[in-house]
Amino acid sequence: DAGITQSPRYKITETGRQVTLMCHQTWSHSYMFWYRQDLGHGLRLIYYSAAADITDKGEVPDGYVVSRSKTENFPLTLESATRSQTSVYFCASSGDYSSYEQYFGPGTRLTVT
Amino acid sequence: KQEVTQIPAALSVPEGENLVLNCSFTDSAIYNLQWFRQDPGKGLTSLLLIQSSQREQTSGRLNASLDKSSGRSTLYIAASQPGDSATYLCAVLNPDSWGKLQFGAGTQVVVTP
Numbered sequence: 001d002a003g004i005t006q007s008p009r010y011k012i013t014e015t016g017r018q019v020t021l022m023c024h025q026t027w028s029h030s031y032m033f034w035y036r037q038d039l040g041h042g043l044r045l046i047y048y049s050a051a052a053d054i055t056d057k058g059e060v061p062d063g064y065v066v067s068r069s070k071t072e073n074f075p076l077t078l079e080s081a082t083r084s085q086t087s088v089y090f091c092a093s094s095g096d097y098s099s100y101e102q103y104f105g106p107g108t109r110l111t112v113t
Numbered sequence: 114k115q116e117v118t119q120i121p122a123a124l125s126v127p128e129g130e131n132l133v134l135n136c137s138f139t140d141s142a143i144y145n146l147q148w149f150r151q152d153p154g155k156g157l158t159s160l161l162l163i164q165s166s167q168r169e170q171t172s173g174r175l176n177a178s179l180d181k182s183s184g185r186s187t188l189y190i191a192a193s194q195p196g197d198s199a200t201y202l203c204a205v206l207n208p209d210s211w212g213k214l215q216f217g218a219g220t221q222v223v224v225t226p
Contacts, residue, residue: 032213042218043202050211058213090156099145099164100212101202104156 002026007092014113019078021080021089021108029095032074033068033102034058044089049074061086081112115140115207119217127225132190134220136203139180144206147214148177148188151200160189160201193224 004025021100034046047066065077092106149157161177169178189197204214
């Protein structure tokens, strides 16, 4: 499918477990982003990437790890999940260097018990 | 630091009425501004993007204006329909920000039949 996809769409895990959320885009966009969305906090940037092998922290990076070995993939790993990481996670990408218009994936709803 | 505000947080209008959604930002030196729509349980859909050099952008029943000097953007939706019910978010892109958007908290819109 063309566009940006996320998997899994829903995930329930236990405290302390490692979890990886996947993001894949088919546009070859250079920029990719991970956000979390929580009631009362809106959208917050976790990590972003300007190109393969170039990543940097956003507003709330603690407890998360990212990698980007290929342009089209940008996985987000929770090394040891905590209840405070229960959230909806969105991946986004942009590739137009004149507009930087961002396109979002459908989201992953993660529950940490 | 750029701050983006959307007031009101929620809005209810009868079908057929025009919708006016507001977005304000504190630093006028923006690169562009993007309006998104989010349906419950879904990702964000890009509606309109206005470059800093533009005053407005139109798509169908949607029209977005930008006044950089006063730090405001307005999204107009003509002849609202129940299908327009959603949360609308604005986001600004600052220069030299590596494509990172600064989001407002959104306005939740309900259009009643």
